[in-house]
Amino acid sequence: MLNISLGSVRIPVSEVIDGLLGQDLSKETWKHILFNYRIPKSITAIIAGTGLSLSGLLMQTLFRNPMAGPSVLGITSGAGLGVALLIMGAGVFGGFAIDGLNLNISIIIAATLGAFVVLLAILFLSYRIKNTLSILIIGLMLGALTTSIVSILAYFSKAEELQQYMFWGFGSLGHLSKNELLLLSSIVLVGMLSIVPLLKPLNSLLLGENYAQNMGVNIKRLKNIVLIITGIITGIITAFVGPIAFIGLAVPHIARLVFNTSNHKILVPSVVILGAIVLLICDSIAQLPLSEKVIPINAVTSLFGAPLVIWLLIRNKNYRF
Amino acid sequence: MKSDKKNSILTTQNLSIGYSSFEVAHDLNLTAQKGKLISIIGKNGSGKSTLIRTLTRIQDPLKGSIILGHKNINHYKQNRLAREFALVLTEKLPENLLTVSELIAMGRQTYTNWLDKLTETDKEKIDFALEMMQVRPLLNKKFIELSDGQQQRVLIAKAIAQDTPLIYLDEPTAHLDVHHRMETFLLLKELTQKYDKTILMATHEIGLSVQMADELWLVHNKAVLVGSPEQLIADNSLATIFNSDLIRFNPKTSTFEFR
Numbered sequence: 001m002l003n004i005s006l007g008s009v010r011i012p013v014s015e016v017i018d019g020l021l022g023q024d025l026s027k028e029t030w031k032h033i034l035f036n037y038r039i040p041k042s043i044t045a046i047i048a049g050t051g052l053s054l055s056g057l058l059m060q061t062l063f064r065n066p067m068a069g070p071s072v073l074g075i076t077s078g079a080g081l082g083v084a085l086l087i088m089g090a091g092v093f094g095g096f097a098i099d100g101l102n103l104n105i106s107i108i109i110a111a112t113l114g115a116f117v118v119l120l121a122i123l124f125l126s127y128r129i130k131n132t133l134s135i136l137i138i139g140l141m142l143g144a145l146t147t148s149i150v151s152i153l154a155y156f157s158k159a160e161e162l163q164q165y166m167f168w169g170f171g172s173l174g175h176l177s178k179n180e181l182l183l184l185s186s187i188v189l190v191g192m193l194s195i196v197p198l199l200k201p202l203n204s205l206l207l208g209e210n211y212a213q214n215m216g217v218n219i220k221r222l223k224n225i226v227l228i229i230t231g232i233i234t235g236i237i238t239a240f241v242g243p244i245a246f247i248g249l250a251v252p253h254i255a256r257l258v259f260n261t262s263n264h265k266i267l268v269p270s271v272v273i274l275g276a277i278v279l280l281i282c283d284s285i286a287q288l289p290l291s292e293k294v295i296p297i298n299a300v301t302s303l304f305g306a307p308l309v310i311w312l313l314i315r316n317k318n319y320r321f
Numbered sequence: 322m323k324s325d326k327k328n329s330i331l332t333t334q335n336l337s338i339g340y341s342s343f344e345v346a347h348d349l350n351l352t353a354q355k356g357k358l359i360s361i362i363g364k365n366g367s368g369k370s371t372l373i374r375t376l377t378r379i380q381d382p383l384k385g386s387i388i389l390g391h392k393n394i395n396h397y398k399q400n401r402l403a404r405e406f407a408l409v410l411t412e413k414l415p416e417n418l419l420t421v422s423e424l425i426a427m428g429r430q431t432y433t434n435w436l437d438k439l440t441e442t443d444k445e446k447i448d449f450a451l452e453m454m455q456v457r458p459l460l461n462k463k464f465i466e467l468s469d470g471q472q473q474r475v476l477i478a479k480a481i482a483q484d485t486p487l488i489y490l491d492e493p494t495a496h497l498d499v500h501h502r503m504e505t506f507l508l509l510k511e512l513t514q515k516y517d518k519t520i521l522m523a524t525h526e527i528g529l530s531v532q533m534a535d536e537l538w539l540v541h542n543k544a545v546l547v548g549s550p551e552q553l554i555a556d557n558s559l560a561t562i563f564n565s566d567l568i569r570f571n572p573k574t575s576t577f578e579f580r
Contacts, residue, residue: 064415200437204430206417210379210410215483216403216431262417265437320416320465 040181041174042280048173048237049247049279050272051188054195055230056248057255057271061202061264062226063136069249070234072136073122073227074143075115079238080169081146082114083107087165088157104175107168108239115235118142123227132209132223170296171242173283184240191233195268198225202264244279246301250309251275257312257319278305330355330487330519331376336385338368338375344383345371346543353521355486358513360530361523363540364563369523370411372540373491376521377408389487403431406487407480411495414464414472421467421475422460425450428482447482453508454478469496477505481512488512490522494529502526506533527559531575550575 019034055070062068070076086106121142126135154162176184201222204212209219237244255270256262282300313319331353339345345368353359363369374380376387378394387394389405397405407428428450429443439447451457454474459467464475473496480488493509494502506529512518513535521538524530530537531550539546539553541562546553553559560570568577 197435200430200433200435203419203423203437204427206415206419207424207427208412208415210412211408211414213379213399214377214403214406214408215427216400218399256418260418262419263423318466320418320463 037174040176040178041283043181043185044173044176044241045279045283046276047185047188048241048244049251049275049277050192051233051237051275052244052248053251053255053271053275053278054192054268055234056250057252057264057267058195058198058202058226058230059248060252061205062223063132064205064208065133065136066253067249068136069246070230071143071243071245071248073139073231073234074118074141074146075122075139075231075234076238076243077143077146077150078118079111079115079235080243081150082110082112082117082239083168084150084153084165085114086110087168088153088161108180111239112235114146115231115238118146119227119231119235122231123224126223126227135223135227168242169298171244171298171301173241173279173297176240180240184236187236188233191229192272194225194229198222198229199264199268206262242298244301245298246305247275247279247282250305251278253309254278254312257309257316260316262320328354330390331521332388333376334386334388336375336387337383338371338380339383341383344543346540346545347384349385349545351538351545351547353487353519354536355519356513356517357519357535358510358533359519359521359536359538360526360534361521361538361540362525362527362530362559367540368543369540370491372538372545373489373521373523377406377489378402400431403483403485405485406489407483407485409473409476409480409488409490409493411491414476416465419464420460421456421462421464424464424475425456425479425482428479428484431483446484450478450482453481453512470498470501473497474501474505477508486517487519487521490520490524492524493522494524494526503529509533527563528574528576531559 015030016034016038019031052070056068059068059070059072060066063072122135122139125138129135129138150165154165157165201212201217204215204217205222207215213219234248251271251274252267255267255274258274259266259270261267279297279301282304283297285304286295286297286300288295329352331351333349333351336349336351337344337347338349349372361369361372371380375382376394378387389397389402394402425447426439426443429439429446430437432443433439451460454477456471456475456478459471459475464472467475473493477490477493480490490509494505497505506526509520509522510533513520531554534550537546537548537550537553537559539558539562546558548556548558554570554572554575560572563577564570567580569580570576571578
């Protein structure tokens with residue numbers, strides 16, 4: 001509610017509730033803003049927050065590494081490379097210019113393609129490698145690789161193009177059309193639902209791969225399913241809203257610290273709820289209440305998320321990942 | 322070794338184990354009988370753990386095959402294999418916040434439905450394991466907060482809850498005090514005698530194994546010597562393997578002493 005009411009045009013919370021209940025609002029423009037901007041933006045925040053947090057949780061469990069997050073597989077960087085090639089590559093290699101209207105859609109397509117190329121590379125390589133930790137390192141390497149290509153592109157591109165790419169990199173929850181939102185939510189929802197049957201094997205994985213196998217888990221299959229689900233969720237969210245940092249890494253830790261458990265039957269639902277709440281709060285802060293300015297969401301997530309995790313860790317000294 | 326085919330639960334045929342760079346043991350033709358307590362004994366680095374890792378499909382054999390029940394071990398689906406044998410490893414568990422009750426319940430995962438809901442049978446099997454290993458008072462504690470000995474007993478309880486005909490243990494008494502060491506051997510013996518389980522364990526407890534085990538598998542010089550403790554003492558095998566210029570085996574007390 002609060003998240004919806006805040007923004008460069010302020011709408012009172014009571015009016016927001018009225019609007020959501022289907023009643024007429026005192027200003028017609030408020031209704032327009034509410035339904036065309038604020039509500040879609042809040043839904044985007046919820047979807048992105050839960051999706052990224054869940055991906056982070058899956059990555060941390062799969063690699064048994066507290067530093068893992070959705071970005072470690074290089075999928076986020078892959079999406080970045082796609083966008084960079086689209087925006088800056090056109091200038092460097094010559095070729096076509098894209099007008100403003102199609103740019104949004106082109107960026108989404110380019111980012112999705114970039115993310116999936118990296119995902120396919122990882123799946124292909126993981127098929128040939130038995131050691132799970134090697135996959136993590138390969139993901140980091142692919143991320144470094146794509147990032148460096150982006151820097152080279154950036155060095156040779158024009159200032160406006162660079163600026164355009166930077167804007168995408170800040171992340172933005174607020175520019176999705178209704179159809180785009182529908183597409184994003186349905187893909188992420190399907191991904192999230194397919195995690196439910198994984199709760200049991202994910203718990204076994206907490207004991208290490210040897211014990212998990214002895215409990216009947218087919219490690220190779222589980223690994224592939226987790227890679228595909230997180231790859232798709234992360235890739236599609238990054239494509240639509242930009243590379244939102246930190247949420248995927250931090251929220252699983254917040255959930256473990258708050259609920260003091262490693263059990264995925266408790267962690268997955270709490271990560272879903274916390275992920276949504278944290279990104280909504282971040283978005284509300286990004287609106288800079290009482291002012292007309294909006295700061296990039298990516299700046300907020302780390303600025304407020306990092307101290308939160310540090311504070312929780314200091315309070316709970318017995319934290320085990 | 323002569324074996325009654327009907328009673329064997331595990332056989333290996335010309336099994337060679339090890340790594341691509343070096344062979345740990347070769348041409349093993351071993352048979353484990355139902356309801357036996359078998360101690361796998363050998364020096365550090367002789368290949369006890371490699372043998373267990375191969376028999377449990379953690380590691381591929383270099384050559385040969387392993388027959389479990391009447392089927393080649395490679396033909397089992399992972400989830401079915403989990404009902405054939407349970408496992409207690411020496412490796413430390415990755416750190417996590419699981420409670421003892423969550424962990425022991427995981428022993429039932431191969432039987433539970435996709436939401437991992439415990440049925441009455443599951444709860445009975447868990448209760449049995451809790452009583453057997455006397456870990457009920459620890460149920461609500463975090464596994465990570467337990468002492469090494471308590472952790473070991475919880476892991477054995479999890480293996481018992483899995484309710485498999487065969488249990489593999491890799492140095493199950495490594496972290497236990499003398500009381501719990503002897504008690505664990507007694508409990509394992511009871512499992513084989515009363516409940517007809519087969520137990521294969523790698524251990525350094527030669528004295529206890531001589532007293533309690535039905536059979537010893539001595540891993541030495543890339544081969545496995547099989548026999549009852551009495552046989553292996555009588556034909557000097559135990560002595561030959563471990564004797565050095567420092568220690569010698571005393572068959573009367575079945576312990577080692579300084580020369």
